[in-house]
Amino acid sequence: MQYPSKILSKAVEEIASLPGIGKKSALRLALHLLRQPASHAQSLSSALSKLVTDIQYCQECFNFSDSSLCEICSSSQRNSQQLCIVEDVRDVMALENTGKYQGKYLVLGGRISPMEGIGPSQLRISAIGPKVETGAVKEVIFALSATMEGDTTAYYIYKKFKNLPLVFSSIARGIAVGDELEYADEISLGRSIQQRVPYQQ
Amino acid sequence: MQYPSKILSKAVEEIASLPGIGKKSALRLALHLLRQPASHAQSLSSALSKLVTDIQYCQECFNFSDSSLCEICSSSQRNSQQLCIVEDVRDVMALENTGKYQGKYLVLGGRISPMEGIGPSQLRISAIGPKVETGAVKEVIFALSATMEGDTTAYYIYKKFKNLPLVFSSIARGIAVGDELEYADEISLGRSIQQRVPYQQ
Incomplete structure (x- = not known):
């Protein structure tokens, strides 16, 4: 596909490098951003940039966090x-x-x-x-x-x-809530009968 | 969905505001960017920002362009x-x-x-x-x-x-190349018989 502008072509190429987004979808997204107020694309752009520069890993649990300890690890x-x-x-x-x-x-x-x-x-x-x-x-x-x-x-x-x-x-493994036994795979069903739990009302 | 980080949550929200991308896909894309080298997200971010600030409309044809006249309009x-x-x-x-x-x-x-x-x-x-x-x-x-x-x-x-x-x-309207008459809609088929063209070998 030939793009009328190198800037558009670069943006499409960058968007299409994301998993699951092809060139056609990328072009659709780029044209969508061009139809919106510029502030929209700017805030998307800055959120993506901040994502990789400002995000931290919690030192305790290695979850993403905005500080050196995540909310879960710092909670009493x-x-x-x-x-x-x-x-x-x-x-x-x-x-x-x-x-x-x-x-x-x-x-x-x-x-x-x-x-x-x-x-x-x-x-x-x-x-x-x-x-x-x-x-x-x-x-x-x-x-x-x-x-x-x-x-x-x-x-x-x-x-x-x-x-x-x-x-x-x-964590318990077995038949998911809403599943019918008839359609469950044999291994899950086998496990769930072997590791049966006390009946709770 | 609760996000472990406000920065992540903001990025997911921004990505999910694009058409055809839901919260789950947005999270998948954000986590993909976090797994990649930071330069990847930075170049996506700057391409999006440039897209809305630097792109111009051709003064002649209103196509997107990198300058005031697009390549087509400026071509001799x-x-x-x-x-x-x-x-x-x-x-x-x-x-x-x-x-x-x-x-x-x-x-x-x-x-x-x-x-x-x-x-x-x-x-x-x-x-x-x-x-x-x-x-x-x-x-x-x-x-x-x-x-x-x-x-x-x-x-x-x-x-x-x-x-x-x-x-x-x-532009000519009719039966698309590769189409079978049997499955063509009546209006297209009707138009294509009315506006028939000289047979070319």
């Missing part, structure tokens, strides 16, 4: 005895959205995956040690993907710290 | 006797992509649409006058949408300048 309302191990910042957000967890987090930054060449040293597993060795944490909760890689990561961390006086738990 | 290779009337910058790009037109353009900036409250005065119809009245332009080519609004716009312009010694033409 949160239970420091529980440490939930997640792969990604999005998982923290998903769990926080449920409003059902009051402990703290640790974001690993991925999961052990030999296929993708990601070993334990590339994850923030070494940051778990100082937290659990002091005895402040009583329970380590694995909230990792229900995949081979997630299970491997959980097992690796468990093996490393199993001699410490810690309770290890994992 | 283009036939100044042909003026192709289009609605939008994208239509210029589409026609230029075919490589089959060597004349000049005029971008109206829309089409007459009483339903959307767009009248002739909101379009750049007044810019056609000075071009055709000098006699420099011999042919006016309508390349407008094949809709009621497109037809209305063409008719309005035709009526306004029909007393001038001009040839008026319109």
